[in-house]
Amino acid sequence: xxxxxxxxxxxxxKLAPCIVCHGTDGQSQTENVPSLGAQQPQYTVIQLFLFRxxxxxxxxxxxxxxxxxxxxxxxxxAALAVLPAPRPPTDLGDPARxxxxxxxxxxxxxxxxxxxxxxxQNNVPRVADQREEYLLKTLRDYKSGARHGYDATxxxxxxxxxxxxxxxxxxxxxxxx
Amino acid sequence: MPSILPRSRIILxxxxxxGFVATATPVEAQQPPTNPSxxxxxxxAPAPTPATAPAPVPxxxxxxxxxxxxxxxxxxxxxxxxPIATAPDKLPLxxxxxxxxxxxxxxxxxxxxxxxxxxxxxxxxxxxxRLLDRIYAVTSSSGRPEVKxxxxxxRWPNGIAVHNGTLYIxxxxxxxxxxxxxxxxxxxxxxxxxxDLPNYEPHGWKFLVVGPDNRLYFNVGAPCxxxxxxxxxxxxxxxxxxxxDAQIVAHGIRQIVGMDFxxxxxxxxxxxxxRDWLSEDQPQDKLNRVLNPGKDNFGFPYCAGGDxxxxxxxxxxxxxxxxxxxxxxGPHTAPLGMRFYTGQMFPASYRNAxxxxxxxxxxxxxxxxxxxxxxxxxxxxxxxxxxxFITGFIEDNNYVGRPVDMEFLKDGSMLLSDDYNxxxxxxxxxxxxxxxxxx
Numbered sequence: 001x002x003x004x005x006x007x008x009x010x011x012x013x014k015l016a017p018c019i020v021c022h023g024t025d026g027q028s029q030t031e032n033v034p035s036l037g038a039q040q041p042q043y044t045v046i047q048l049f050l051f052r053x054x055x056x057x058x059x060x061x062x063x064x065x066x067x068x069x070x071x072x073x074x075x076x077x078a079a080l081a082v083l084p085a086p087r088p089p090t091d092l093g094d095p096a097r098x099x100x101x102x103x104x105x106x107x108x109x110x111x112x113x114x115x116x117x118x119x120x121q122n123n124v125p126r127v128a129d130q131r132e133e134y135l136l137k138t139l140r141d142y143k144s145g146a147r148h149g150y151d152a153t154x155x156x157x158x159x160x161x162x163x164x165x166x167x168x169x170x171x172x173x174x175x176x177x
Numbered sequence: 178m179p180s181i182l183p184r185s186r187i188i189l190x191x192x193x194x195x196g197f198v199a200t201a202t203p204v205e206a207q208q209p210p211t212n213p214s215x216x217x218x219x220x221x222a223p224a225p226t227p228a229t230a231p232a233p234v235p236x237x238x239x240x241x242x243x244x245x246x247x248x249x250x251x252x253x254x255x256x257x258x259x260p261i262a263t264a265p266d267k268l269p270l271x272x273x274x275x276x277x278x279x280x281x282x283x284x285x286x287x288x289x290x291x292x293x294x295x296x297x298x299x300x301x302x303x304x305x306x307r308l309l310d311r312i313y314a315v316t317s318s319s320g321r322p323e324v325k326x327x328x329x330x331x332r333w334p335n336g337i338a339v340h341n342g343t344l345y346i347x348x349x350x351x352x353x354x355x356x357x358x359x360x361x362x363x364x365x366x367x368x369x370x371x372x373d374l375p376n377y378e379p380h381g382w383k384f385l386v387v388g389p390d391n392r393l394y395f396n397v398g399a400p401c402x403x404x405x406x407x408x409x410x411x412x413x414x415x416x417x418x419x420x421x422d423a424q425i426v427a428h429g430i431r432q433i434v435g436m437d438f439x440x441x442x443x444x445x446x447x448x449x450x451x452r453d454w455l456s457e458d459q460p461q462d463k464l465n466r467v468l469n470p471g472k473d474n475f476g477f478p479y480c481a482g483g484d485x486x487x488x489x490x491x492x493x494x495x496x497x498x499x500x501x502x503x504x505x506x507g508p509h510t511a512p513l514g515m516r517f518y519t520g521q522m523f524p525a526s527y528r529n530a531x532x533x534x535x536x537x538x539x540x541x542x543x544x545x546x547x548x549x550x551x552x553x554x555x556x557x558x559x560x561x562x563x564x565x566f567i568t569g570f571i572e573d574n575n576y577v578g579r580p581v582d583m584e585f586l587k588d589g590s591m592l593l594s595d596d597y598n599x600x601x602x603x604x605x606x607x608x609x610x611x612x613x614x615x616x
Binding site: 042045046049050053055070073074112113121122123124145148149150151152153155156159 | 254261308309378
């Protein structure tokens with residue numbers, strides 16, 4: 001009991017710097033910083049690992065992940081997974097744009113790996129109601145190769161998509177209900 | 178459907194293990210349930226109904242046409258190896274089944290994504306990674322295997338080969354070498370010898386082997402699931418050991434993660450992974466051999482599995498135009514590493530047989546593969562039979578491990594890598610378990 005309390009205290013200490021930017025309730029209020037509530041823990045472990053091993057250099061995450069043990073990565077990922085999922089914006093969104101986004105999602109089968117509700121599975125992240133500008137930056141970076149995925153899946157599936165389509169996809173996912 | 182194997186062989190193969198050869202009748206029990214009118218039904222929770230009618234879905238790009246709308250119900254996604262290795266006491270050894278008098282033990286663990294295996298002259302075991310940036314070396318100088326990371330900062334260094342003391346490394350877009358590598362495990366530095374390679378990430382990882390002609394052989398995979406590949410891709414190339422004189426050895430190959438040369442005939446054999454999203458039970462992954470170097474074309478993207486004209490690219494073509502596989506290895510089973518057995522420890526019947534690691538399917542509702550099989554050959558180099566060798570990596574339709582590559586130690590025992598657990602196992606033969614090399 002004492003041990004697990006100590007472990008919990010250690011974990012909340014490690015989580016404290018995360019939630020400053022990523023949000024205490026799973027929802028980020030900071031531009032270009034993703035919401036991490038209800039994120040798939042396997043995905044989070046992989047991303048933290050890539051930061052820690054300098055396989056994805058992105059300030060300040062490369063520094064934040066430095067020195068974390070494998071157990072830390074798993075504990076942090078598990079703790080973030082039980083935070084509430086990000087909420088959709090109060091703005092319902094432009095029906096015409098949502099329609100275009102839905103068409104793209106179906107045409108490109110985003111809903112196969114990311115699941116029809118975009119909650120993700122295993123190493124495939126939740127993208128539902130993620131911050132729109134973060135989604136767009138991520139999609140652009142995967143397409144251009146500026147960000148390497150853990151595997152080649154996103155680099156492959158984004159090849160045929162235009163930048164305008166990435167904008168519409170981000171809008172749709174950020175307004176998902 | 179034309180079969181590449183005589184009927185008697187089909188029966189034999191079908192009897193020994195599921196999923197090696199296409200049978201003449203469809204396996205209806207394995208068909209996924211039909212999703213009623215998926216194109217009409219909304220695929221997501223209904224959003225506030227837009228005022229306008231849904232836009233018509235434009236024609237999908239070629240690679241996406243390969244994914245039917247119905248697939249959304251199948252919950253399929255590529256399985257990636259975790260970046261953290263499984264603790265030694267959690268490895269799935271007790272779940273694995275081998276033929277009588279074969280034994281399996283942990284050789285070394287704690288190597289996330291352990292992939293291709295090679296053994297140096299002094300006994301160092303080199304272990305590559307696919308999606309990480311590193312190469313491991315396992316040394317046993319103290320009697321117990323000891324794991325070191327000898328190189329980091331590489332770009333998907335799946336392919337490794339050792340020849341005359343030099344370690345060759347094939348990354349996504351370059352090939353490099355470390356001379357006298359076993360004397361430089363603590364200060365290994367790679368020198369690039371060849372970089373005339375495309376940067377495409379899909380199927381960008383390579384398999385590397387040194388041929389009997391002292392040349393390096395490697396694949397340049399198709400940069401897609403299914404597409405018309407650029408002229409730089411979908412082929413096997415070879416180069417001299419200094420990187421000069423690049424030649425195309427074979428064409429029309431989607432992706433390879435295992436090649437080896439027949440110990441007697443010196444013919445190049447390789448496993449080939451076929452396209453996804455065609456159906457649950459087609460096409461078959463393949464075992465091929467190159468009898469006509471420079472000329473053989475194995476059919477990508479026109480013909481899949483050796484016997485199916487591709488529904489997109491196959492129009493105007495016939496599978497008869499292309500070099501046939503010598504065996505079909507099951508749909509989506511992902512045969513990766515393959516090695517001819519030349520050691521003395523295993524029974525004589527295994528001599529010059531091919532061990533093939535089937536990594537296991539993801540693009541299939543009921544996972545298959547996840548095993549090591551052994552292909553016994555006829556004197557003419559064709560396949561006589563295929564039998565299971567190590568099974569048990571799939572439990573309740575989930576992986577407990579995924580076999581990748583094999584290599585043999587001097588004593589004839591087999592090493593087997595498992596990238597899902599980040600471990601290498603050792604397989605020995607004998608009435609009693611061989612002396613453990615430490616766990």
